[in-house]
Amino acid sequence: MPTEEHIWQLLEDVSDPEVPVLSILDLGIVRAVRVEGEQVHVTITPTYSGCPAMNTIATEIRLRLLAEGITKLQIHNQLSPAWTTDWMSAAGRQKLEEYGIAPPVDGTATGHLLNLFGADTAVRCPLCKSEHTHLVSQFGSTACKAHYQCDDCLEPFDYFKCHA
Amino acid sequence: MMTDSPMPAPAAAAPTPETPAQLFAYVLQLADTSLILAHRLSEWCGHGPILEQDLAMANIALDLLGEARSYYQYAAELEGQGRTEDDLAYLRSAVEYRNPLLVEQPNGDFAHTIVRQFIYDCFHYHLLLQLKSGPDAQLAAIAEKSVKEAAYHIKWSSEWVIRLGDGTEESRRRVEKALGNLWRYAGELTTPSATEKALQAAGYLPDYAPLQQQIDAHAARVFEEATLPVPQGVFMQKGGKDGRHSEHLGYLLAELQYLQRTYPGLQW
Numbered sequence: 001m002p003t004e005e006h007i008w009q010l011l012e013d014v015s016d017p018e019v020p021v022l023s024i025l026d027l028g029i030v031r032a033v034r035v036e037g038e039q040v041h042v043t044i045t046p047t048y049s050g051c052p053a054m055n056t057i058a059t060e061i062r063l064r065l066l067a068e069g070i071t072k073l074q075i076h077n078q079l080s081p082a083w084t085t086d087w088m089s090a091a092g093r094q095k096l097e098e099y100g101i102a103p104p105v106d107g108t109a110t111g112h113l114l115n116l117f118g119a120d121t122a123v124r125c126p127l128c129k130s131e132h133t134h135l136v137s138q139f140g141s142t143a144c145k146a147h148y149q150c151d152d153c154l155e156p157f158d159y160f161k162c163h164a
Numbered sequence: 165m166m167t168d169s170p171m172p173a174p175a176a177a178a179p180t181p182e183t184p185a186q187l188f189a190y191v192l193q194l195a196d197t198s199l200i201l202a203h204r205l206s207e208w209c210g211h212g213p214i215l216e217q218d219l220a221m222a223n224i225a226l227d228l229l230g231e232a233r234s235y236y237q238y239a240a241e242l243e244g245q246g247r248t249e250d251d252l253a254y255l256r257s258a259v260e261y262r263n264p265l266l267v268e269q270p271n272g273d274f275a276h277t278i279v280r281q282f283i284y285d286c287f288h289y290h291l292l293l294q295l296k297s298g299p300d301a302q303l304a305a306i307a308e309k310s311v312k313e314a315a316y317h318i319k320w321s322s323e324w325v326i327r328l329g330d331g332t333e334e335s336r337r338r339v340e341k342a343l344g345n346l347w348r349y350a351g352e353l354t355t356p357s358a359t360e361k362a363l364q365a366a367g368y369l370p371d372y373a374p375l376q377q378q379i380d381a382h383a384a385r386v387f388e389e390a391t392l393p394v395p396q397g398v399f400m401q402k403g404g405k406d407g408r409h410s411e412h413l414g415y416l417l418a419e420l421q422y423l424q425r426t427y428p429g430l431q432w
Contacts, residue, residue, distance in 0.1 A: 046230070046309070048226075048227060048230060048313060049227055049229075049230025049231045049233070049234060049309055049310055049313060050226035050227050050228070050229045050230025050231070050233075051230065052226075079234065079302075079305040079306060079308070079309045080301075080304070080305035080308050080309070081308070082305075082308045082309045082312060083309075115319070116319065116322050116323055116326065116386070116389070117323060117326075136216060137216035137217075137219065137220060138220070138316055138319070138320060139216070139219050139220035139222075139223040139224070139316070139320070140219065140223075141219070143223055143226055143227065143313075147216065147219075163312060164312075
């Protein structure tokens with residue numbers, strides 16, 4: 001019979017298909033694991049409403065558990081409380097930067113109505129570590145990222161934007 | 165979070181026997197609205213003026229599509245007749261669609277798309293702020309999720325209205341022309357349909373007068389920075405929320421629904 005601890009360990013092996021360096025635990029999208037006898041329940045929450053990775057992630061969870069002979073699995077989708085980058089682990093943030101994506105700078109969720117043309121969040125270049133960078137576009141290669149460029153080494157890079 | 169004004173106290177819900185059917189109709193209206201605007205924005209994909217803005221429109225389209233799916237799934241559950249989210253999106257005709265006229269209007273040029281988006285974002289963002297503290301738990305959860313995304317949208321479209329309005333002679337001419345074409349569809353967003361009136365009476369939807377004030381305040385601030393006059397005395401068109409659409413919706417649905425109509429039940 002599977003234990004909840006074992007399931008959590010298995011979920012560590014499931015990665016985000018769009019940011020493969022992050023496990024879904026690093027990303028903070030697994031909200032709960034419950035085991036009732038043979039039946040396993042895993043509750044996940046989407047990062048962004050339209051995130052196309054969610055279906056893939058659900059399939060990957062199913063396959064990972066299946067490889068351990070766990071077939072009675074129900075995956076639940078929970079919208080509230082809404083996902084925030086505050087749930088991203090410290091290990092996840094470090095892995096992101098090493099991978100070349102600047103991790104979220106906490107407390108800088110943009111979108112405040114009064115902040116039109118407001119100052120860009122100071123984001124550190126993941127390549128040369130310079131703080132002299134600028135926002136190119138709030139919308140990047142995926143819903144969760146903004147597009148930045150470093151003013152010192154000129155590297156264009158993705159910034160995993162703070163979503164709180 | 166990014167609140168502009170204090171959150172109103174949650175309405176006291178007083179459901180009637182008709183509330184579930186009205187809630188279904190309203191959630192479907194929200195779903196149709198998000199889907200149709202998402203489709204319009206996705207038409208820009210690969211045609212944007214510059215790569216970054218092409219990506220921005222695709223991103224916003226994706227957010228709206230995700231929001232639409234949440235509503236369609238919930239609508240299917242509320243109806244409880246075995247229809248799925250796909251049935252609701254792909255197998256209803258134009259007269260059954262309940263989106264307001266604004267979102268089905270063609271893209272036109274970039275300024276036209278920006279103005280359409282700006283008018284919608286002002287409404288959408290402020291509505292979601294209200295819905296997320298409403299009495300229906302699932303509707304509140306979807307709003308809580310989506311308002312974070314809508315905040316990015318309104319910032320983007322507001323900044324573009326300012327850039328274009330206070331930009332070059334040509335950009336200003338285009339944004340003024342777009343306002344002339346589109347402002348007439350702004351009023352429908354906050355003119356309650358019969359369904360919305362019933363849900364307001366039952367405490368499920370907020371009164372639209374304070375909502376309108378918040379929208380007007382934001383729009384006025386943006387128009388001022390854009391050096392554009394706030395449109396006045398425009399006759400407001402409506403009908404989409406009652407299924408009376410412009411000719412554009414039929415063509416849009418013909419494309420959106422083509423695959424499911426031609427090959428029923430087809431899956432990837």
